[in-house]
Amino acid sequence: MTEAEAPTWQEQALHICAVRDASMATIKAEMPDMSGDKHISRVIGVPRLRLTERDVHITESAVEDLVRQLAAGEVTAKEAALAFLRRAVITNCIYELLPDRALGRAQELDDYLANNGKPIGPLHGLPISVKEHISVSGCENTAGFVGWAGRRKDEDASIVKILLDAGAVLYARTTEPQGLVSNMAIETQSNITGVTANPHNRALTCGGSSGGEAALLAFTARDMAQNQRPNKILGGSIRLPAAHCGLYGFKPSSGRLPLMGLEAYCIGSDTIAPSIGPLSPSLGGIKLFMDTVLMSEPWHNDPSLLPVPWASQAAQIHQQEKLPLVVGVMWTDGIVQPAPPIKRALLEVVDKLKSTPDVQIIDWQPFKQNEALEILVSLSLLQKRLYSPDGGRAFMENLALSGEPILPLPAWTVRDQPGIEALDIKGLWYWTRKRDQFRYSYLKVLQDLHAD
Numbered sequence: 001m002t003e004a005e006a007p008t009w010q011e012q013a014l015h016i017c018a019v020r021d022a023s024m025a026t027i028k029a030e031m032p033d034m035s036g037d038k039h040i041s042r043v044i045g046v047p048r049l050r051l052t053e054r055d056v057h058i059t060e061s062a063v064e065d066l067v068r069q070l071a072a073g074e075v076t077a078k079e080a081a082l083a084f085l086r087r088a089v090i091t092n093c094i095y096e097l098l099p100d101r102a103l104g105r106a107q108e109l110d111d112y113l114a115n116n117g118k119p120i121g122p123l124h125g126l127p128i129s130v131k132e133h134i135s136v137s138g139c140e141n142t143a144g145f146v147g148w149a150g151r152r153k154d155e156d157a158s159i160v161k162i163l164l165d166a167g168a169v170l171y172a173r174t175t176e177p178q179g180l181v182s183n184m185a186i187e188t189q190s191n192i193t194g195v196t197a198n199p200h201n202r203a204l205t206c207g208g209s210s211g212g213e214a215a216l217l218a219f220t221a222r223d224m225a226q227n228q229r230p231n232k233i234l235g236g237s238i239r240l241p242a243a244h245c246g247l248y249g250f251k252p253s254s255g256r257l258p259l260m261g262l263e264a265y266c267i268g269s270d271t272i273a274p275s276i277g278p279l280s281p282s283l284g285g286i287k288l289f290m291d292t293v294l295m296s297e298p299w300h301n302d303p304s305l306l307p308v309p310w311a312s313q314a315a316q317i318h319q320q321e322k323l324p325l326v327v328g329v330m331w332t333d334g335i336v337q338p339a340p341p342i343k344r345a346l347l348e349v350v351d352k353l354k355s356t357p358d359v360q361i362i363d364w365q366p367f368k369q370n371e372a373l374e375i376l377v378s379l380s381l382l383q384k385r386l387y388s389p390d391g392g393r394a395f396m397e398n399l400a401l402s403g404e405p406i407l408p409l410p411a412w413t414v415r416d417q418p419g420i421e422a423l424d425i426k427g428l429w430y431w432t433r434k435r436d437q438f439r440y441s442y443l444k445v446l447q448d449l450h451a452d
Contacts, residue, residue, distance in 0.1 A: 009404035023097040055083040063285035070125035077106035077125030084127040093215035095132040102171035124167035135261040147401025157261025174212030207241030214241030328364035391422030
């Protein structure tokens with residue numbers, strides 16, 4: 001094909017969407033036509049009108065309950081996979097469904113349970129989903145760039161391998177924003193899949209960059225979506241979508257869970273430490289995910305990880321030594337007062353913790369928050385420099401691969417906001433050192449207060 005015949009970015013995006021539509025076609029054939037429902041604002045209850053009672057029961061079971069039913073053979077893995085596939089097609093949060101892969105894996109698990117009388121692992125038959133830029137063998141990784149169409153990996157990301165080995169069934173890959181940039185945008189929009197809306201109110205954002213995961217979870221109610229916080233995304237790529245969509249989200253510290261196999265345009269930069277973690281409709285789903293992944297001891301296969309067990313084992317040590325768990329509560333950062341619903345939630349959490357044996361609550365006084373704000377987002381603009389230390393050049397180069405236009409909010413985040421500049425190596429050293437110095441100071445305060 002000559003340069004004159006090269007496809008436009010619109011044609012490339014349509015091709016990607018055609019792959020998605022083909023993956024959904026067989027499942028859509030089993031669903032009634034919903035075209036008349038497109039103007040409904042709140043769509044959370046729609047699946048109950050469209051699915052069988054059995055499908056609703058499966059997809060709305062708590063994660064821990066569904067795992068028990070699957071292990072006991074009360075629900076087959078294939079039955080669960082089909083139920084979640086049918087429920088997933090109703091919303092624009094899917095980058096690609098994986099029906100053949102999911103149903104094939106589910107049949108293997110059902111056969112294993114029938115032949116061995118026991119589940120294959122702690123997640124036996126549990127349907128899971130991942131964001132599009134988490135590598136799945138044979139599938140595209142665009143990371144929200146049209147120009148990345150056709151890029152594929154030959155193997156699953158490390159986190160996907162762990163979950164599949166534990167018995168999970170991967171059934172969907174979900175949408176994400178252009179270039180995975182959600183900081184300050186806090187939404188999920190790209191030139192590939194358009195806007196992903198909030199199932200609770202389609203006029204509102206589902207958050208980002210994990211908005212597709214959050215929307216699918218809110219809509220499917222009870223599956224455990226495996227979601228990540230990619231390198232250089234600040235401010236809550238797990239936490240904000242969870243808050244927007246009424247879910248539990250957990251962002252572990254960096255160096256806890258494996259990142260090998262995640263794709264992003266900024267891979268290799270560690271100015272903002274990356275991490276990966278789960279979303280779930282239940283706290284039990286979060287615990288199950290963390291238990292499962294860390295029990296696999298992933299640090300044996302990834303030298304970047306800390307060899308630290310899950311907190312449940314640390315809690316046992318506290319109990320053995322009869323030490324209270326010291327929890328600090330920061331009611332305000334001294335700059336922005338929390339809104340009444342946030343304050344109410346904090347009060348509820350504190351009241352419950354106070355009634356828990358062996359937990360000590362201390363008031364956490366804001367520590368140099370003005371300095372932190374200066375470092376991160378204010379006059380010194382560290383966040384903007386470390387977020388986009390090349391002045392947005394790499395982001396724009398990846399857009400140029402297809403000629404797609406930059407969307408307004410990513411443009412502001414990586415290129416146009418005041419303070420964005422390309423740093424030389426000395427500048428990068430300087431701002432990284434400022435970041436590290438503040439971390440040391442903060443840790444000293446934690447140690448002085450004996451806070452856990």
